[in-house]
Amino acid sequence: MKIITMQRPNSYSNAYIIGISFVSALGGYLFGFDFSVIAGALPFLKVQFQLNAWWEGFLTGSLALGCIIGCLVAGNLADRYGRRPGLMTAALIFTVSSLGMALAPSLTSFVIARFAAGIGVGMASMLSPMYIAEVSPAAVRGRNVAINQLTIVLGILITNLVNYTLADNGQEAWRWMFGLGAVPSLLFFIGVLWLPESPRWLIKAGRQQKAEAILQKIGGHSFAANSYNEIKASLSGSTKQSYKAVFAKGVRPAVFIGIALAVFQQFCGINVVFNYTSKIFESVGANLDLQLFETISIGIVNLLFTLLAMWQVDKLGRRPLMLMGSLSLSILYVVLALLLRNQASTGVVSVFVLLAIASYATSLAPVTWVLIAEIFPNKVRGLATSIAVVSLWAAYFILAFTFPILAEKLGTYGPFWLYAGICLLGFFFIRSKVKETKGKTLEELESFIAH
Structure with a gap:
């Protein structure tokens, strides 16, 4: 019988592990930037390009279409050349696309640049958590992968603060909002030069x-x-893997769970709050200044409760946090739909929006990424992760594209009834299908998830 000697968590080189995790997670910061910059810029873009509901949704969701391409490219790149070259490529794409959006002379060129930004986001959203999971010991893996979510929410908060500061600089303020993304993109590229390659990929x-x-x-x-x-x-016995291998009998259960969790993280509906904050609060009478201020409040709450999730993900575990998040979101959406329908005060609506953000930040936001990074076998991790993350971004595009159209036809409150039902279904799926993964090595999880 093989005996594996376990080391205490404090015998690891924590400073080194956290250092390389944070550098890799700068991809998450840029993810947060490109994801949230649209919330502050959208009121200006609607005027600049005369957007109707259809174009408002497509412009917002075009990021996700690029993300799908980025994930497909990153999966193959990561398995063939390593995780590090993929992260470097993502950093360069972020830089070029940020400048492209800032300088866009027309709606078409802006959408193309935002689509390109999505390629970088898609690559980083897949490679950063996967890289962190592969370099982290089992005892601290959940916390370290959650660092990626921390940098995402820092990107969201800092971007919202910058947007709020720039909002008084005239109708061209949106160009600065997007162009400033080139600065952290270059810092990310320089940081990746220092990273070691994933030891699992090297072996x-x-x-x-x-x-x-x-x-x-x-x-x-x-x-x-x-x-x-x-x-x-x-x-x-591993050989060059194809997508056919990802759906082999022994891998299929993990892939099914990964896809379902990825889609649920988007269809739970919270990202319409991040992307359409201005639209939601405009519906209850908030002016532009208050709309942009609400994005900052959302960013602060998102950050605080992400820190709480990082503290608890390796203590309480993944499954309890996911169950709590899905059920509480379902209840909060029902209340929020009623408040929006009855034109409640901005302050009351804000309280329940922030409660929904807090619930999401401690559960579905970080833990979904942790699980996707954990549950796939070493042999096919790159390809399997790309499939799950492609599914996530496809779901995000549907969500972002449909919200303005649904809100126009049903009222701003209408879609939240749908999201409440989806969250309830997600609760029952997690309870029946998702197993606890905390404390297990990636290799131990291969047989555990399959059975």
């Missing part, structure tokens, strides 16, 4: 000595030896 590529050196730097000789043997065993 898969036959570069054992380099992998062992990185594993020793992460956790010492004992950790490196144990990790190397487990990874090597999990890759035994």
Whole structure:
């Protein structure tokens, strides 16, 4: 019988692990920037390009169409050349697309640039959490992958603060909102130059000595030896994988759960609050200044409760947080729909919007990414992750595209009845299908998830 020696979490090189996790997670910051900058810029873009409900939804959702392409490219790139080259490519795309949106002379050129930005977001949204999961010991993996969500919400908050500051600079303020994204993009690229390659990818590529050196730097000789043997065993008999292998019998349960969780994270509806804050609060009489101020409140609450999730994800576990989040969102959406329908005061609506953000930030937002990064086998992790994240972005496009149209036909409150029902269904799915993964190595999870 094989005995695996477990090290105490404090025997790891925590400073090194957190350092490389934060650098990788800067991709999450840029994800947060491109995701949230539209909320502050949309009132200006509606005037600049004379947007109707259809174009408002398409312009917002065009980011997701690029994300789908980015995920497909990143999955193949990550498995063929490594995680690090993919992160570098994403950083360069972020830089070019930020400048492209800022300088766009027409609606068509703006949508093309936002689509390109989506390619970078899609690559980073897949590669950053996957990379962090692969370099993190099991005892701290949930916390470290949640760092990616922390940088996403920091990106959202800082972008909202910048948008609010720039809003008084005239009708061209939106150009500065987008153009400033080039600065963190370049910082991300410089940081990635310092990152080591994922030891799991190096072993898969036959570069054992380099992998062992990185594993020793992460956790010492004992950790490196144990990790190397487990990874090597999990890759035994692996060959170049195709999408057909991702849907093989032994992998299919994990892929199904990953896709379902990814789609649910979007169809739960919270991202309409992030993207259409101005539209929601305009419906209850808020002026532009108050609309933009609400984006800051949302960003602050999102940050605080993401920190709470990072503290609890390796203590309470993934499953309890997901169950709590889905059920509480369902209840809060019912209340929010009633408040919007009855034209409640801005302050009351704000309270329940912020409660919904808090619930999401402690559950579906970070934990979905943690689970997607954990549950797929080493042999097909890159391709399987890309499929799950493609599904997530396809769902986001549908959500972002349809909200303005549904709000125009049903009233701003109408879509929230639908989101409440979806969250209730998500609660029952998680309760019946999702297993707890905290504390297990990625290799141990392969057989655990399959059964």
